[in-house]
Amino acid sequence: MACVLITGADRGIGAALAFAYRRRGDRAIAACLGDGESLVAAGIEVAPGVDVTSMSSLIALRERLAATHLDILVSNAGVFHADSFGQLDFAAMQRLYDVNALGPLRVASALTPLMGQGGKFGILTSRVGSITDNATGGMYGYRMSKAAANQLGVNLHHELKPRGIAVMLLHPGQVATDMTRELSALGEFITPEESAAGLVRQLDALNAATPPEFRHANGQLLPW
Numbered sequence: 001m002a003c004v005l006i007t008g009a010d011r012g013i014g015a016a017l018a019f020a021y022r023r024r025g026d027r028a029i030a031a032c033l034g035d036g037e038s039l040v041a042a043g044i045e046v047a048p049g050v051d052v053t054s055m056s057s058l059i060a061l062r063e064r065l066a067a068t069h070l071d072i073l074v075s076n077a078g079v080f081h082a083d084s085f086g087q088l089d090f091a092a093m094q095r096l097y098d099v100n101a102l103g104p105l106r107v108a109s110a111l112t113p114l115m116g117q118g119g120k121f122g123i124l125t126s127r128v129g130s131i132t133d134n135a136t137g138g139m140y141g142y143r144m145s146k147a148a149a150n151q152l153g154v155n156l157h158h159e160l161k162p163r164g165i166a167v168m169l170l171h172p173g174q175v176a177t178d179m180t181r182e183l184s185a186l187g188e189f190i191t192p193e194e195s196a197a198g199l200v201r202q203l204d205a206l207n208a209a210t211p212p213e214f215r216h217a218n219g220q221l222l223p224w
C-alpha cells in the first residue's frame with residue numbers, strides 16, 4: 001500500500017485522484033484548501049486548510065504528518081483566469097503565478113522531506129504551458145504560469161534525483177471540471193475519473209531512471 005498526498009483535492013481532478021488511489025487500496029490523503037466536507041463524508045482522509053500559496057500552511061501540514069512516509073506526492077492545486085492581449089489583469093496573473101508556479105515549489109520544499117528513495121512527485125501543469133505546442137497564443141497568465149511550472153519540474157528532477165525521488169510533469173487532458181466550465185468551445189472533454197486513471201498510470205510507470213518528462217495522462221510525451 002502506497003501513501004499518496006494530493007493538493008487541491010477538494011474537487012475536480014484532485015478529488016478524482018484521491019478516490020482512484022483509495023479504490024485500489026492505497027492510503028490517499030486529500031489536502032484540501034477548504035474543509036473537504038464531501039470527501040470526509042465519502043470516507044476519504046482529508047487534511048483541511050492546506051493553501052499552496054502559504055509556506056506556513058504547508059509546514060503545518062508537514063508537522064501534522066511528521067510520522068508519515070509519503071510515497072507519492074501530487075501537486076494538483078491550480079487556478080485559471082481567462083485573459084487576452086486587450087484584457088490583461090496583472091493582479092490575476094500574479095495570482096496564477098503564485099498558485100500554479102510557486103505553489104508546486106512550496107509543496108516540494110515543505111513536503112518532500114517526508115519522502116525518500118523510490119518517492120514520486122507529480123506536478124499537474126498543462127499542455128498550454130508548452131512553448132513548442134503553442135499554436136494559437138492567448139491565455140497569457142495561465143500559459144506563462146504553467147510554462148514556469150514546467151521549468152520548475154525539470155529543476156526539481158535535478159534537485160531530488162540524488163535523494164531517489166523521481167519527478168514528472170503531467171497534463172491531465174481536457175477535463176470537464178469547474179475550471180473548464182466556460183471553455184466548452186474547445187471541443188472534447190474527458191471526465192475527472194478518466195483523467196485520474198491515466199495520471200495514476202503515468203505515475204506508476206515513473207521511476208528513478210526516468211528522465212525529466214512532460215506527459216499527457218494518455219501517455220503521450222509532450223514537447224516543452
Ligand SMILES: NC(=O)c1ccc[n+]([C@@H]2O[C@H](COP(=O)([O-])OP(=O)(O)OC[C@H]3O[C@@H](n4cnc5c(N)ncnc54)[C@H](OP(=O)(O)O)[C@@H]3O)[C@@H](O)[C@H]2O)c1
Nearest residue numbers: 008010011012013033051052077078126174175177178179
Ligand atoms: N481541467 C482541465 O482541463 C485541465 C487542463 C490542464 C491542466 N489542468 C490542471 O489540473 C489541475 C486541477 O484542475 P481542475 O480542472 O481539477 O481544477 P478545479 O476543478 O478548478 O480544481 C482546482 C482545485 O485547486 C484548489 N486550489 C485552488 N487554489 C488553491 C490554493 N491556493 N491552495 C490549495 N488548493 C487550491 C481548489 O480548491 P477550492 O475547491 O477550495 O477552490 C480546487 O480543489 C490544475 O493544476 C489545472 O491547472 C486542468
